[in-house]
Amino acid sequence: MSCAAPLSQESLVAYWAHDLPPEEVERIDEHLMGCDRCSAASAGIARLVSALRALIPPVIDRKTAAGLRARGLRVVENPLLPEERRTAYFASDVDILLHRLGGLDLARADRVAVAVRDEESGRVILDLPQVPFDRDATEVLVACQRHFAALPPNVVVEVTVHAREGGASRSRFPIPHVFQQ
Amino acid sequence: MLEDETDGVLVRRIATGSGARAEEAELCRRFAPRARLFGLRHLRDDDRARDLAQTVMLAVLQAAREGRVSDPERVDRFVLGACRNQMLRAKELDARVQLDDDPGRDLVAGTEEPIRTDALVRCLDALDDRPRTVVYLSFNEGRTSAEIAAAIDTTPGNVRVLRHRAVEQLRRCLQLGEET
Numbered sequence: 001m002s003c004a005a006p007l008s009q010e011s012l013v014a015y016w017a018h019d020l021p022p023e024e025v026e027r028i029d030e031h032l033m034g035c036d037r038c039s040a041a042s043a044g045i046a047r048l049v050s051a052l053r054a055l056i057p058p059v060i061d062r063k064t065a066a067g068l069r070a071r072g073l074r075v076v077e078n079p080l081l082p083e084e085r086r087t088a089y090f091a092s093d094v095d096i097l098l099h100r101l102g103g104l105d106l107a108r109a110d111r112v113a114v115a116v117r118d119e120e121s122g123r124v125i126l127d128l129p130q131v132p133f134d135r136d137a138t139e140v141l142v143a144c145q146r147h148f149a150a151l152p153p154n155v156v157v158e159v160t161v162h163a164r165e166g167g168a169s170r171s172r173f174p175i176p177h178v179f180q181q
Numbered sequence: 182m183l184e185d186e187t188d189g190v191l192v193r194r195i196a197t198g199s200g201a202r203a204e205e206a207e208l209c210r211r212f213a214p215r216a217r218l219f220g221l222r223h224l225r226d227d228d229r230a231r232d233l234a235q236t237v238m239l240a241v242l243q244a245a246r247e248g249r250v251s252d253p254e255r256v257d258r259f260v261l262g263a264c265r266n267q268m269l270r271a272k273e274l275d276a277r278v279q280l281d282d283d284p285g286r287d288l289v290a291g292t293e294e295p296i297r298t299d300a301l302v303r304c305l306d307a308l309d310d311r312p313r314t315v316v317y318l319s320f321n322e323g324r325t326s327a328e329i330a331a332a333i334d335t336t337p338g339n340v341r342v343l344r345h346r347a348v349e350q351l352r353r354c355l356q357l358g359e360e361t
Contacts, residue, residue: 009345009348009349010341010342010345013341013344013345013348014326014341014344014345015222016222017319017320017325017326017344018323018325019319019325019326019341029219029222029261029264029265030258030261032215032218032219033212033215033219033257033258033260033261033264034255034257034258036211039214039215039218042218043214043218044352044357045348045352046218046221046222047296047357048296048348048351048352048355048357049320049348050221050227051295051296051298051301052301052316052320052321053225053320053321054298055298055301055302055321057317057321057322058317124310125306126313126314126317127310127313127314128314128317128318129314129332129333130332147298147299147301147302148302149299150299150302150303150306151302151306
């Protein structure tokens with residue numbers, strides 16, 4: 001397997017991220033079809049990207065939540081208010097524990113950001129500057145998933161609502177988790 | 182050894198019409214995975230990508246048998262043309278690609294082991310904050326580098342660098358090599 005001018009990893013990642021102009025996509029399509037080496041490299045990235053795309057987003061809106069239920073996933077709701085510390089039990093027969101983070105004024109929101117921190121260390125586990133939300137609701141939906149058991153169990157979810165007219169308000173939701181086998 | 186023959190030799194032998202099954206299998210081994218990748222990239226669905234690859238390889242084999250591949254050494258161009266035609270058909274139909282030949286032989290062999298979600302989440306957690314955010318926004322939410330740059334206050338070029346380094350780190354963490 002040899003290639004006189006291998007495609008760069010950066011180009012291949014951008015190709016799979018659908019982040020290239022059409023003429024560049026055509027050029028890469030042509031190269032990949034005729035090149036064993038770059039095709040193998042592309043397949044490796046594609047496998048990882050497919051796995052990433054299959055992940056359910058950690059923050060979802062009502063429509064997505066309904067879609068997950070329609071797929072047959074077992075979704076259990078967990079309504080919470082800011083600073084209400086209540087242990088969330090992820091039962092063994094549940095696919096998604098849907099944290100409904102309430103008490104939020106979303107009607108005038110321009111965007112909503114969500115950060116998840118490890119409560120003990122303060123380390124940021126996830127930092128999403130713009131998440132989906134339902135403007136007519138007063139809550140943001142966090143889709144806690146079984147594989148999140150790989151993450152620290154005691155987390156604080158910080159929801160920042162950026163208002164259209166400027167200014168922002170932040171709400172904290174400390175959520176200790178217990179994942180039951 | 183057939184693996185050592187050029188694409189052109191395989192195509193010419195298939196065109197002799199003497200039932201060159203081994204050559205056909207070798208041609209499929211080389212091009213079916215690439216056609217599936219093309220389908221995966223452009224149709225964003227593995228089932229549809231497999232259908233596309235199956236249909237394309239049937240068309241390529243038929244053309245090779247009938248001596249319709251005008252430049253056998255560049256059969257890759259013929260395959261790509263067939264992929265593009267089939268992709269357009271699939272998008273127009275916006276439905277599963279209909280097979281119009283006997284799909285009795287599976288020309289798109291091999292299914293790689295899926296990546297374990299818990300391992301992937303662990304490896305995502307090991308990334309620094311910004312690259313992890315870039316990975317989520319790129320692949321989970323489908324945003325472009327320009328959109329991500331605006332969201333995290335950096336440049337599109339920096340997003341592309343963060344993204345490809347993060348992908349490389351994830352592949353190392355998951356111990357993924359290149360596919361064969």
